[in-house]
Amino acid sequence: MNATSMLDLIHELWFLRRDIVSDGFDQALYRLAQEVPMVIHEYPTGEQCWTWRIPEKWTCHEAYLETLDGKRLLDAADHPLHVVSYSLPFEGIVSREELFAHLHTHPTLPQAIPFVFKYYQRDWGLCATQLLKDSLKDDRYRVVIRTTFEPGTLKVGEVIVPGQSAETFMLAAHLCHPAMVNDDLTGVVVGVEVMRRLLAQSPPYYTYRFLIVPETIGSVAYLSHHEDIIPHMIGGLFLEMLGNDSPHALQFSFQPHSRVDRCFAAAFRGLDPRGYTGAYRKIVPNDERQFNAPGVRVPMLSLSRVEKPSYPPQPYREYHSSLDTPEIVTAERLEASRDLVLGLLEAWERDQYIVNHFKGEIFLSGYGIWIDYRTNPEGNLRLFEIMERCDGEHTISDIADELTIPFQAVWEVVSIFAEKGLVSFSRSPARHG
Ligand SMILES: [Zn+2]
Incomplete structure (x- = not known):
């Protein structure tokens, strides 16, 4: 197996169009499977997973905005975020008012293209910087969005470290989000590196499983197809936003008095004295919700570098925007997060x-x-x-x-x-x- 550094993997994968069921997501997952032994689960479009259904595969072939005399104003070929993820196809001449109803901008960063997704709302849309939008003075524009929806398979990568016990500790991170880094390619590469380290050591007491998912639906798909192992899942940790310049934040599970919550709280105290902790859903809600939910009830915490609560709430300045690039991430912070996760798991193994x-x-x-x-x-x-x-x-x-x-x-x-x-x-x- 190769052993590419976490930052090199980020540079290789970040600009891919990693929508939840897409060729870009698959390409990134297959690349990661070259780094660590991985099982890839596939769930076909339309399949029922508890109360959810696997969405169609979405492909953007072309998307741009032009003036009527053919001047190109924005083009998804330049940046994947210029088109709404899962946008319906659309082609035509629209008034400025109609365009503005479908042209999204970032609420706080005028120079950034926002990340907008409409997985289940069925609408067309483009995204631009506020600076570009402010410059649009014509009455009519030409919109071209050539996207296709077709049957495909949602993919979940799973890395397993077998332990002496069937009792299983779950780790997870999400690989979706086109052309963004901190959310959550950082969680993915840290998780891959943690699993590589665990596999290189003598077998642990607990079994560890690391899931690389498309956000929310990937966790639901996996859990609904592995109901037999849910009773063995004794705890978990979701990994996300681990590259930005902030101390670590540990968010407790829905069961804050669980063994894993208390063990991690105590270990975290010794691992990042600058770090802070918060209640379930109060720092940043994500895939750990599916594990903590009724009928599953696995105490899953989350580790991030989300900035302390502010108003308006934002996990970090560049969140869900084109400014979430490799420039806001450093190898040192990724390595510190990897070591912190390994420190938490070491405490978990030792906690007798x-x-x-x-x-x-x-x-x-x-x-x-x-x-x-x-x-x-x-x-x-x-x-x-x-x-x-x-x-x-x-x-x-x-x-x-x-x-x-x-x-x-x-x-x-x-x-x-x-x-x-x-x-x-x-x-x-x-x-x-
Ligand atoms: Zn996100």
Whole structure:
């Protein structure tokens, strides 16, 4: 297998016309399948998936706007965002008023072409910068939109890391959105790199599955065809918008007291001190909704670099626009996000019950147990508070949660206890006398 860097993959794939069921989406997915072992699931147009139906494949052959004397004002050949994703075909002379009813601009960035999609509304449309729209003074214009709708297959890529247990942790990111990068090609390449790392290590305890989907409908299609494994899905993490210049944001699941929510909250504290957390749907709602929804109820969190809530709400300045380019993403931030995801999963693997093989307080100096307060002040201060909770009924994240300290600080202490034979780890609670 190749091992192209995350940023190189972005440069290769970003400008493709990756609409939800399209040749561009397929091309990007097949390219990613050269990077990591991948199963590609196909769901045909028209197939019922729970309350949803797989849409048609959409192709834009040509789309432009001209003055009546033939001056080309915008052309989808120059930028895929000039045509609304899933626009109906349309050809004709229109008045400026009619054109303006179908010509979309970005609400805050006058120099950007907006991303507009009408998957289910059935309408035609073009997109332009506000600057161009403001310059349109003619009474009539010529519109050409040659698009086709036809039967195709929606594709979902799945990368599996088999674990010792059938209990499965889900990761997901979406590959759709033509000619945009941060939303969500960044989540895709970070996920691919995380899976590559997991596959290179010795087999984990849990099984991991990473899904590369077209937004929403891809998750619904996969879940509705894998109802048998839903009961084994014990948690998940959606990855998105991981390249822009903001600290990490961890959004909790619909079940904020789930094991995975509490474990990730504690681990996140130790991994990105600048990061912030937020409730379900309060940072950025996306595909994790399908996993958290009724009948599925998998606690799936999401990790992003969404900016702190502002008004009007926008995940980042260039969101859903032609300014969401490779220029707003850096290799360093992608690598930091990859390492953060790996850190969360490492905590998840380690998060077991701590079974005490001691009674009373441990004679710490007798065991030569010393935690350097300079490198781990919490560990040093909290040593006794951690020790008294090692009773077979607390997991590592339970203790981190109770003491509001990073998962890693608890791990550092209990792994020393384990080396000395004072405790062992168990996947289920154990009561000792
Ligand atoms: Zn989006």
